[in-house]
Amino acid sequence: MADGDTLHRRGLMLILSSPSGAGKTSIARRLLDEDGDIRLSVSVTTRPMREGEGDGVHYHFVDRVEFDRMVEADEFYEWATVFGHCYGTPKAHIRSGLKAGQDYLFDIDWQGTQQLYQKDQQDVVRVFILPPSLAELRRRLVGRGTDTAEVIESRMARAQSEISHWDGYDYVVINDDIDACFGKIRTILAAGRMKRARQTGLIGFVRELMKRD
Numbered sequence: 001m002a003d004g005d006t007l008h009r010r011g012l013m014l015i016l017s018s019p020s021g022a023g024k025t026s027i028a029r030r031l032l033d034e035d036g037d038i039r040l041s042v043s044v045t046t047r048p049m050r051e052g053e054g055d056g057v058h059y060h061f062v063d064r065v066e067f068d069r070m071v072e073a074d075e076f077y078e079w080a081t082v083f084g085h086c087y088g089t090p091k092a093h094i095r096s097g098l099k100a101g102q103d104y105l106f107d108i109d110w111q112g113t114q115q116l117y118q119k120d121q122q123d124v125v126r127v128f129i130l131p132p133s134l135a136e137l138r139r140r141l142v143g144r145g146t147d148t149a150e151v152i153e154s155r156m157a158r159a160q161s162e163i164s165h166w167d168g169y170d171y172v173v174i175n176d177d178i179d180a181c182f183g184k185i186r187t188i189l190a191a192g193r194m195k196r197a198r199q200t201g202l203i204g205f206v207r208e209l210m211k212r213d
């Protein structure tokens with residue numbers, strides 16, 4: 001017996017963007033832990049690896065020469081320069097994965113979001129996470145302890161310019177409570193999966209329902 005949860009569907013690309021420090025990384029991690037149907041799209045970057053990060057897990061870390069080669073070879077869905085380093089989304093596997101029903105999570109900024117959306121509007125679900133206040137954002141950036149004071153100042157400045165792009169998203173969630181914010185993002189994901197256009201297995205199913213005895 002077929003039901004809505006077992007019928008084949010097309011995968012989606014869930015984009016989470018926010019100024020850094022708004023809680024996006026914790027939410028992304030939790031989503032990947034708790035939802036077996038979504039996988040992280042691992043970006044390629046030229047920035048140095050931070051403590052606690054792994055190559056191929058958080059990013060594929062490459063040098064500038066290799067990044068430029070990948071741009072030339074058209075191996076990216078999109079790419080951008082952020083804080084003087086290059087970041088890009090490799091195309092490999094994603095297109096075929098979507099067709100097979102695999103969902104992907106993207107942790108990318110507004111520039112990447114725009115480019116992905118232009119290439120593939122049907123598959124993209126865009127979510128922007130806002131911090132509850134600038135003071136709280138600063139507190140979180142300082143508390144993380146991974147960046148120098150100078151980097152924190154440049155991230156604060158960038159946060160405000162990032163926030164100005166909030167209107168390029170389908171959904172906006174304020175992260176004043178991490179559990180509530182996470183719940184809202186799971187709801188958005190669940191609704192995205194049920195969109196008619198994504199439920200490719202429905203055609204045959206509905207045809208059966210319309211048969212006359």
Ligand code: 5GP
Binds near residue numbers: 043044047078111
């Ligand atoms: P971080 O260096 O803190 O991990 O990331 C810095 C910024 O780069 C974040 O805003 C993140 O969303 C963005 N970013 C990470 N990967 C990509 C990517 O593949 N494409 C684009 N456009 N931005 C990315």
